[in-house]
Amino acid sequence: MKILSEILKYFPYKYELIGEDNVMIQAIKVDSRDVLPGDLFVCIDGYTVDGHQYTEQAINNGAVAIIAHKPVSDERATKVYVKDTSEILSYLSSYFYDFPSNDFHLIGVTGTNGKTSITYLLDELFQLEKKKTGVLGTIQMKIDQNVYPIANTTPEPSYLHRHFKEMVDHQIDHVLMEVSSHALELGRVNGCDFDIAIFTNLTQDHLDFHETMEDYLRAKMRLFYQLGNRYSTLVPKRAIVNCDDPHHQSFASASSQPIIRYGLTNEADVYAEDINLDANGTSFKLTTISGTVQINSPLMGRFNVYNMLAAAAAAEASGVSLETIQRGFNQTKGVPGRFEPVKGEHGFGVVIDYAHTPDSLENVLSTIKQFAKGSIYLVVGCGGDRDKTKRPLMATVGEKYANHSIFTADNPRSEDPMQIIADMEKGMSSDRYEVEVDRQVAIERAVGMAKETDVVLIAGKGHETYQIIGDKTLPFNDYKVAENAIKGRGEHSSSEVSS
Structure with a gap:
């Protein structure tokens, strides 16, 4: 809780005050529906709504002050x-x-792929410590x-810093955060004091927002x-980059902090x-600055080697020991919706994965190709109101690895799902696919x-438990649908035998 006059003293920019500055502020909110008595409401222009249009609702809910850059009549x-x-907003929330x-x-952690897996691996390692x-x-x-639900990969600043404060109150030691290109471009993480920044890779994604790959890279x-220029042995900062990615030098040059490079050659500081690679997991020799250990992990695929x-x-x-790192990788549970096998006695493989970019889809399919003894069936779609240029590329990747693809809906949002699929079809040079819009x-x-021996990959949604169609968010879970389909197939087979 802070008095508005104290908050205004911290403002790094020129402002105009209309009204009393002695009101007490309980919290900062940007969604008028979440406003409670005593809150400060900040009007933000979003993708689809403008917060300035909701000041009346915010005040009705108890907002005592409004920050705006357009006229507010109330x-x-x-x-x-x-x-x-x-x-x-970011600086205000941090203060x-x-x-x-x-x-x-x-x-x-930033990059096109691997952010979630890396944060989960780190979470397991720190908990072992x-x-x-x-x-x-x-x-x-x-x-x-x-655990709590979250709306965006990287939340807006008032939510972010409010829950950072909650973490401080819970005496949290380490916070592991996916940092999206949207958040960086929009300044959501300005005011965050990062100790380590990790770059995974950079491939095509989000060009609906950034327009060019150069813009995406800069974001x-x-x-x-943001790691800053101060070098300290008491609070050391490090920049960690994937030196096998062609963009890694840009990221290394962007930081004045010591660089740790990882990759699949001994030119890296941390390498494998x-x-x-096989259907049971991954094994490799891990060499770090501290030494070398053998890793035998249940995680599958070369992309997971990079994540580790x-x-x-x-x-x-x-400060985590190499022994703990070895133990953590060897017993990791993995991440929901990331190369997650669907359990069941069915004689063939069914895998759920969040792969929704050409690069991530190729990573997953190439991994399956290494152990699949039969055919590969792919169920895939592309999100609506998102980068349209990757749609034919997704189909082309599917055609390269899968024996048969089924193009379907994947969060079409305001777009016609059949038009999205038509865009995907432009990437096909064969007829080894079919269209079924109902996911x-x-x-x-x-x-x-x-x-038997075939593998089904259901790609694009992974952990998500919803389908966005139009302006509605409907319950949908790839894992449960696949699980029920497997059970239904088994029951059908049993009834055929009994008849």
């Missing part, structure tokens, strides 16, 4: 006008909640052992600039040798086609 609350509310990111070890952790990312927010690099290398580099830089029917179709 006289019932104090108004503070600034040039850009989005620009000030209001007492700079919480200064009070724990904050690791940010008996540390209390917080996680923010695509799947959920976790504070110690408590990602902001995380590395003697890699063996990144996690190992960050964990070791954070449930598409999954059932693929499971029904599979024979």
